[in-house]
Amino acid sequence: MYNYLEGLNEPQRVAVEHRDGPIMIIAGAGSGKTKVLTTRIAHLMKNGVDAFNILALTFTNKAAAEMKERVEKALGNSEARNLYIGTFHSIFARILRVEAPKLGYPSNFTIYDTDDAKGVIKDIVKQMNLDDKHYKPAYILNRISAAKNGLIGPAAYRVDSAIQMEDAKSQRHRMADIYDAYTNQCFKNGAMDFDDLLFKMHTLLTTFSDVLAKYQQRFHYVLIDEYQDTNAAQYSIIKLLGAVRENICVVGDDAQSIYSFRGATVQNILQFQDDYDDVKVVKLEQNYRSSQNIINVANNVIGNNQHQIPKELWTSNKEGEKIMLARTMTDNDEGKFVADAIKEMQMRNHYANKDFAILYRTNAQSRAFEESLRRMNIPYKLYGGVSFYQRKEVKDYLAYLRLVVNTRDEENLKRIINVPARGIGNTTVLKYISAANEHQRTVWEIIENGSGNPKVDGFVQMIKGFQSMLESKNAYDVAFAIGKYSGLVAELYNDKTVEGLARYENVQELLNSIKEFTETPDEEGEILDKSLGSYLQQISLQTDVENNKGKEEDIDVVKLMTIHSAKGLEFPCVFVVGLEETLFPSSMSLYDRAGLEEERRLFYVAITRAKERLWVTYANSRYRFGTLVNNDESRFVQEIPLAYLDRTFTGASNRPQNGPAKGVSGMLNQNFDKVPSLKKLADKLATSTASQKVHTPSADFTADDAGDMSIGMKVEHQKFGFGTILTLEGGANNRIAGIDFGEGHGVKKIMLNYAKLKIVK
DNA sequence: GAGCGATTAATTTTT
DNA sequence: TTAATCGCTC
Numbered sequence: 001m002y003n004y005l006e007g008l009n010e011p012q013r014v015a016v017e018h019r020d021g022p023i024m025i026i027a028g029a030g031s032g033k034t035k036v037l038t039t040r041i042a043h044l045m046k047n048g049v050d051a052f053n054i055l056a057l058t059f060t061n062k063a064a065a066e067m068k069e070r071v072e073k074a075l076g077n078s079e080a081r082n083l084y085i086g087t088f089h090s091i092f093a094r095i096l097r098v099e100a101p102k103l104g105y106p107s108n109f110t111i112y113d114t115d116d117a118k119g120v121i122k123d124i125v126k127q128m129n130l131d132d133k134h135y136k137p138a139y140i141l142n143r144i145s146a147a148k149n150g151l152i153g154p155a156a157y158r159v160d161s162a163i164q165m166e167d168a169k170s171q172r173h174r175m176a177d178i179y180d181a182y183t184n185q186c187f188k189n190g191a192m193d194f195d196d197l198l199f200k201m202h203t204l205l206t207t208f209s210d211v212l213a214k215y216q217q218r219f220h221y222v223l224i225d226e227y228q229d230t231n232a233a234q235y236s237i238i239k240l241l242g243a244v245r246e247n248i249c250v251v252g253d254d255a256q257s258i259y260s261f262r263g264a265t266v267q268n269i270l271q272f273q274d275d276y277d278d279v280k281v282v283k284l285e286q287n288y289r290s291s292q293n294i295i296n297v298a299n300n301v302i303g304n305n306q307h308q309i310p311k312e313l314w315t316s317n318k319e320g321e322k323i324m325l326a327r328t329m330t331d332n333d334e335g336k337f338v339a340d341a342i343k344e345m346q347m348r349n350h351y352a353n354k355d356f357a358i359l360y361r362t363n364a365q366s367r368a369f370e371e372s373l374r375r376m377n378i379p380y381k382l383y384g385g386v387s388f389y390q391r392k393e394v395k396d397y398l399a400y401l402r403l404v405v406n407t408r409d410e411e412n413l414k415r416i417i418n419v420p421a422r423g424i425g426n427t428t429v430l431k432y433i434s435a436a437n438e439h440q441r442t443v444w445e446i447i448e449n450g451s452g453n454p455k456v457d458g459f460v461q462m463i464k465g466f467q468s469m470l471e472s473k474n475a476y477d478v479a480f481a482i483g484k485y486s487g488l489v490a491e492l493y494n495d496k497t498v499e500g501l502a503r504y505e506n507v508q509e510l511l512n513s514i515k516e517f518t519e520t521p522d523e524e525g526e527i528l529d530k531s532l533g534s535y536l537q538q539i540s541l542q543t544d545v546e547n548n549k550g551k552e553e554d555i556d557v558v559k560l561m562t563i564h565s566a567k568g569l570e571f572p573c574v575f576v577v578g579l580e581e582t583l584f585p586s587s588m589s590l591y592d593r594a595g596l597e598e599e600r601r602l603f604y605v606a607i608t609r610a611k612e613r614l615w616v617t618y619a620n621s622r623y624r625f626g627t628l629v630n631n632d633e634s635r636f637v638q639e640i641p642l643a644y645l646d647r648t649f650t651g652a653s654n655r656p657q658n659g660p661a662k663g664v665s666g667m668l669n670q671n672f673d674k675v676p677s678l679k680k681l682a683d684k685l686a687t688s689t690a691s692q693k694v695h696t697p698s699a700d701f702t703a704d705d706a707g708d709m710s711i712g713m714k715v716e717h718q719k720f721g722f723g724t725i726l727t728l729e730g731g732a733n734n735r736i737a738g739i740d741f742g743e744g745h746g747v748k749k750i751m752l753n754y755a756k757l758k759i760v761k
Numbered sequence: 762g763a764g765c766g767a768t769t770a771a772t773t774t775t776t
Numbered sequence: 777t778t779a780a781t782c783g784c785t786c
Binding site: 059060061087088089090113114133194195197198258259261262361362363364365384418421423425426427541542562563564565583584586587588589598602624625 | 762763770771
Binding site for chain 2: 779782784785
């Protein structure tokens with residue numbers, strides 16, 4: 001063990017050693033915030049505080065995991081296992097799992113993700129005979145979510161004049177009814193959505209004083225990470241939990257508040273000093289991460305915001321490189337430019353792939369970068385986007401698991417009662433739903449003791465069979481049985497198409513993760529619980545399965561992610577892309593100062609991710625809904641002082657489009673314009689042959705030149721196998737061949753420009 | 762009740 | 777451009 005107090009600067013040390021009473025740590029970007037938090041926890045424990053009495057709340061699983069690990073390291077023993085460190089959602093879910101019966105929920109309540117919640121809303125809107133074009137599920141969910149995060153339940157919603165006015169203005173008079181129905185349906189289903197985990201936690205603490213007392217007793221010290229991102233519900237819960245001892249430590253940076261769309265209010269951090277007497281305030285302003293140039297630019301940019309806690313970030317790091325600004329013609333050029341730059345940096349400065357991150361405003365922007373990186377054979381990883389758990393086949397499987405654990409849940413029942421197809425149609429299901437509504441029962445209660453339909457009865461018996469395993473078998477055994485006897489796995493196994501194979505693999509992956517869960521020893525102090533219910537609860541709060549897998553720092557890949565998900569991370573080289581008006585700042589936030597300032601904070605977060613080199617790029621025009629639109633340079637670009645900018649660094653637009661390649665990157669860049677549609681075409685072909693057998697290409701498969709092909713020739717196609725060219729039509733640039741691939745595929749029209757065909761000699 | 766082709770709607774950020 | 781939904785046919 002080493003002396004953990006060593007290597008702290010003065011304000012850091014003060015923050016660590018402050019013992020009792022409220023403390024607020026204003027931690028600028030890269031100022032060692034996590035270090036302070038973890039050292040503080042270690043310090044408390046070294047000085048007699050039991051790990052069981054410390055609660056630390058974060059926003060992401062990753063942050064929680066990192067904190068736990070670092071405390072452990074600082075302590076040199078495994079006591080850190082007993083800490084309550086986790087996300088707001090996971091810690092509250094854990095508590096609710098114990099206390100839920102008090103609120104009328106089963107302890108095995110289901111946790112709904114956004115898709116599940118939208119599904120429920122959609123049904124409600126339909127049932128109320130409302131127009132779902134006007135009452136869009138996503139909009140409604142946002143509205144309900146905002147209400148819950150503001151601790152406004154359905155009853156309060158109905159009488160809140162500001163809310164009512166807004167709904168009236170947008171012509172959505174039935175919002176309160178929908179909110180009400182949604183709440184009831186979730187309750188009936190024994191399900192909570194993400195926001196409920198906060199809302200119900202609050203309800204629990206305010207309704208049952210004994211429960212409140214219990215947790216106040218348990219948590220002697222409460223620490224909150226990213227306090228600037230807390231919403232009213234979180235704020236209130238923290239206040240309740242810490243009310244007795246007031247040993248509350250909040251860490252945050254108002255300049256990095258970027259989650260107001262999720263109900264976060266910067267006010268929480270701005271007013272912390274008013275909430276408690278004698279608040280100790282510590283400011284961490286020394287940045288250990290970035291070069292001077294980067295820090296200067298960041299300070300300059302954020303200086304354009306009006307409201308902030310006064311502070312100035314500084315660093316003793318070296319001056320570093322200037323910020324490189326590049327403008328390209330299109331979004332695809334932007335992709336090429338970035339891939340080129342990465343390749344060049346690697347050649348010249350020996351950076352590894354993992355030293356680079358590409359940060360964008362919206363997930364939709366990732367496409368161009370993925371394509372160009374793939375073309376250049378630069379390995380990359382996309383963070384965010386469609387998560388593993390949102391894939392259809394995985395969701396179906398999970399729906400089975402969830403239904404078996406909680407049969408109250410109508411959503412999951414509806415989802416899988418006919419998956420795989422067993423002849424139970426929509427009409428049949430609707431019949432049970434209306435019967436359930438009529439008798440104030442759940443659908444399961446209607447059908448569990450005989451439904452009058454042999455197919456449905458068979459289904460019920462099957463689910464009951466699975467249920468009987470819950471007590472005695474672990475999560476994996478139950479899940480395996482479910483996959484086997486429901487026919488789910490068999491159905492996927494028999495689908496030999498490319499997609500079918502991928503789906504089968506995904507399901508195997510899911511089973512692997514369940515197996516891993518059952519085989520990982522529980523942490524000390526926790527109940528040994530390897531049941532299916534325990535597994536489900538754990539994964540419902542995980543956005544990405546890969547996040548838990550091994551040391552991802554070790555994977556040498558370029559990282560692509562939104563700026564939001566990059567918060568808290570750092571990279572030697574960062575590309576902040578898409579700096580265009582209406583994109584960044586987003587058109588959604590251009591109308592008021594608060595929105596614009598949040599976008600600027602987002603830009604600030606992006607800039608401060610960079611340690612050594614920073615690129616800022618944008619495109620004159622980009623595809624949106626399939627049409628090319630022109631955008632102006634973002635106003636944020638102009639907020640970067642010229643003194644720190646290297647504008648001479650030119651992007652793809654200044655290079656001859658198809659002319660002789662310039663330098664290393666140009667050489668690797670040659671065939672860009674032809675290739676991009678290949679994958680799409682392949683995807684299309686794959687879809688159209690979804691039910692047919694897939695051909696395995698010969699080992700020596702190479703695409704031959706289309707110009708050499710003529711009628712009567714035998715060719716091999718990667719998917720359709722061997723065939724004979726029957727017809728040739730179209731001009732030189734658009735030759736289409738009619739090829740007979742024999743039984744199974746028949747005659748296909750193949751565009752020779754795109755398809756890869758090998759001439760069989 | 763299932764499968765297919767045609768129409769249309771969508772892009773802000775996420776636990 | 778793409779994904780999802782709608783509506784038609786078997």
